[in-house]
Amino acid sequence: MSELLGVAVLGAGHMGADHVRRLDGVVSGARVAAVADPDAERAKEAVGGIGGVVVHTEVEAALDAPGVEAVLIASPGEAHEEALLAAFARGLPVLCEKPMVPDSAGALRVVEAEARLGRRLAQIGFMRRYDAEYRRLKSLLDGGRLGRPLMLHCVHRNVSSPPHFTSAMLVNSSVSHEIDAARWLLGQELTAVTVLRPRPSAGAPAGLSDPQFVLFETEGGAVVDVEVFVNCGFGYEVRCEAVCEAGSARIGQAHTMVVTAAGGAREEVPQDYLVRFADAYDREVQSWVDATRRGRVTGPGTWDGYAASAVAEAGVRALETGARTPVDLAPRPALPTSSWNKRPRNT
Ligand SMILES: NC(=O)C1=CN([C@@H]2O[C@H](COP(=O)(O)OP(=O)(O)OC[C@H]3O[C@@H](n4cnc5c(N)ncnc54)[C@H](O)[C@@H]3O)[C@@H](O)[C@H]2O)C=CC1
Numbered sequence: 001m002s003e004l005l006g007v008a009v010l011g012a013g014h015m016g017a018d019h020v021r022r023l024d025g026v027v028s029g030a031r032v033a034a035v036a037d038p039d040a041e042r043a044k045e046a047v048g049g050i051g052g053v054v055v056h057t058e059v060e061a062a063l064d065a066p067g068v069e070a071v072l073i074a075s076p077g078e079a080h081e082e083a084l085l086a087a088f089a090r091g092l093p094v095l096c097e098k099p100m101v102p103d104s105a106g107a108l109r110v111v112e113a114e115a116r117l118g119r120r121l122a123q124i125g126f127m128r129r130y131d132a133e134y135r136r137l138k139s140l141l142d143g144g145r146l147g148r149p150l151m152l153h154c155v156h157r158n159v160s161s162p163p164h165f166t167s168a169m170l171v172n173s174s175v176s177h178e179i180d181a182a183r184w185l186l187g188q189e190l191t192a193v194t195v196l197r198p199r200p201s202a203g204a205p206a207g208l209s210d211p212q213f214v215l216f217e218t219e220g221g222a223v224v225d226v227e228v229f230v231n232c233g234f235g236y237e238v239r240c241e242a243v244c245e246a247g248s249a250r251i252g253q254a255h256t257m258v259v260t261a262a263g264g265a266r267e268e269v270p271q272d273y274l275v276r277f278a279d280a281y282d283r284e285v286q287s288w289v290d291a292t293r294r295g296r297v298t299g300p301g302t303w304d305g306y307a308a309s310a311v312a313e314a315g316v317r318a319l320e321t322g323a324r325t326p327v328d329l330a331p332r333p334a335l336p337t338s339s340w341n342k343r344p345r346n347t
């Protein structure tokens with residue numbers, strides 16, 4: 001019998017295929033046991049030459065496949081609730097890509113389902129918490145040397161958006177990362193959102209409100225602004241500056257190479273999140289595998305997934321109405337304090 005954690009990967013698109021590659025060749029202690037995607041060809045392509053991986057078109061068949069001990073969900077957000085609940089029903093630990101569940105009512109059902117189990121099963125894929133720069137900023141802020149954080153200024157730029165991208169997705173897909181990062185860095189819930197729409201860029205597809213300027217208020221009186229621009233055309237740029245009472249700290253420009261040639265210097269800019277956050281995804285998945293093999297669940301949990309969806313939902317209303325919109329956060333249920341699970345076989 002295998003010594004490696006058998007993982008079923010649900011969804012074999014852009015992220016799913018990258019996670020299959022990572023589980024197979026980058027992280028230690030795990031193997032891909034099954035892949036599910038309604039598009040069987042895509043699943044086969046993601047699996048490539050990896051031996052012993054059965055491809056399924058049905059999620060349940062993959063979850064019930066021999067050797068499956070944990071699940072990595074990388075299907076579209078709309079499919080996450082069903083997949084999470086199916087994994088919970090089988091007692092399988094999960095790493096679920098963001099958004100945990102795009103609508104807050106569905107996200108809350110997942111929080112409540114995990115609470116009923118009485119133990120944590122799910123980690124949510126907010127990979128910035130595993131990025132070296134974000135972690136340095138977090139420990140600086142937690143250390144208190146700069147005093148109380150007053151503002152976060154954030155930038156989130158993509159070279160281009162996929163064809164299905166809507167104006168709402170700038171908030172609930174792209175800015176969901178800043179929502180989680182701000183909650184985590186500041187240790188505060190976000191309480192209200194305002195969205196300004198500058199005149200759209202000529203480079204944005206017709207009808208897409210791109211860029212947007214999103215402003216969050218927090219329960220502790222801080223303010224977080226995000227410039228989100230998903231068809232900027234020139235690079236994948238994610239930056240954050242924390243302005244505190246006794247100083248400021250800025251991250252987001254360390255992922256470049258400076259090429260000097262022919263009497264000039266040229267700074268390279270990553271073109272994709274898979275490049276900019278490559279180390280963060282590796283660390284995220286390794287940390288999930290390690291914890292799962294110890295029977296534990298660590299990292300961002302279902303409440304973080306729910307809070308991000310509730311804030312994003314308020315953000316989409318703010319985008320549509322142009323009005324400052326309070327965040328309607330449900331009372332936090334008694335969440336599982338124990339993350340101990342049955343140890344997966346053979347670990
Ligand atoms: N953490 C991050 O930085 C990123 C996270 N994501 C998230 O990853 C997830 C997947 O996004 P992409 O890979 O970009 O999408 P994609 O469209 O490239 O791939 C999605 C795949 O899931 C398959 N699929 C559809 N319904 C399914 C179901 N019910 N069960 C299993 N598979 C199903 C599709 O056939 C497709 O192959 C989304 O939740 C997205 O928000 C995406 C990009 C970056």
Ligand SMILES: O=C1[C@@H](O)[C@H](O)[C@@H](O)[C@H](O)[C@H]1O
Pocket residue numbers: 158173174175177230273
């Ligand atoms: O999660 C992601 C995508 O879904 C989203 O669409 C992009 O804007 C983000 O940069 C990426 O990290």
